[in-house]
Amino acid sequence: MRGKTSTGVVVALALLIPAAPAMASTETLTADNKACQTVERKVYKDIREMLAIDLDAATDTELQILAAQLLTVAKAASLPILPGEIEEVLRDPEGDLRAFLKTGAKQAWTTDLRISVVRTLTNAGTNLKAAAQKALDTATIDAYLAYLNDGQYVARELDCAAQPTPSVTPTATATATPAPTATATATPAPTASASTPGTAGGGGEGTSTDKDEDGGLPVTGADTALVASIGGTLLLLGTTGYLIGRRRRSRFVA
Structure with missing residues (x-):
């Protein structure tokens, strides 16, 4: 291959030249999984659009830039196979990048899409399993992309809606019973009251408060x-x- 450029130069060029909207650039959209928890929603870019150039007429530099852009997209989507194969062909001085972009890139990407569909089956609900199996049975790139970008999220929402509404069981709340308060009742002490002279049982013998025999007041x-x-x-x-x-x-x- 003529005029090969180092891998570092290719990566630098990829950073300078913006790629098409990244397949795996994480969007702010969320969807619910089986447990109705939010999950990251990814958009899988159709790299066939990126490979739709005239690869036979492209220069080596253009091929290296395209490979770097594909590498960025593949890593952002967490694809398991394509990123490694691109890096390998870029590191190999004898690697035929043109031939890889013509056939090898699409084959690896198709396998990655199928693996991505299978990954969604972990803890999947009934609707999600059915949608994933349909995409796997169809076994086309379009079916994989339709499921990964939209179908799986619709199925997750259906599974979430089918979940039984948790019933709230009231729990008995322990009510603190106030302890009886001991109320001290003050009993008034008997007060010594002076007996009024002349009242019944008022005074005994020899007391200075007794009346005299004539009923007069005592002498004091x-x-x-x-x-x-x-x-x-x-x-x-x-x-x-x-x-x-x-x-x-x-x-x-x-």
């Missing part, structure tokens, strides 16, 4: 002191008279 305060003084004086006079009389009687007997 300054009157009590006066009576006590008089009584003391009378007692003193009586004792003195008793002693004098006893002395006289003793003398008379003697």
Whole structure:
């Protein structure tokens, strides 16, 4: 092959020259899998459009740029076979890149599409399995692309819609029962109340609150002191008279 360029130059050219919309450039679209979880949605580019140039008339540089663009697309789609084969032919100085782009690239890509369809069967629901099997049975590039770009997501949505709605089982909530609060009832202590003079059981004998025999109020305060003084004086006079009389009687007997 004439005028071969190094692999590094090819990769640099691929970065400078934008490829067609990438097959596996991850879009923001999402779809639901069997468990109704979001999954990454990929768009698989039809590389037949990229290979539709006149490969016999293309220069070596044009072929290397095309190979680099195919490599970018294949890696973005996570294709299992095509990326390795492109890198191998670019590294091999004797590799026939023109012949590979004419036949080998399409064959490897077709196998990659079939493998990609089979990969979607992991944990697949009923509708997804049926759609994938239909594409595998048809065994054409168009059938693979239609399934990978649209059919699988429609089938996933049908499987998700067929999932039973989970029933919410109410759980018993433990209600904290407040502990009985001990309420201290203060019992009032009996208060000593002064008995009103003259009431039933009001006062006992010898108490200063008893009424006198005439029903008058008891003598208290300054009157009590006066009576006590008089009584003391009378007692003193009586004792003195008793002693004098006893002395006289003793003398008379003697």
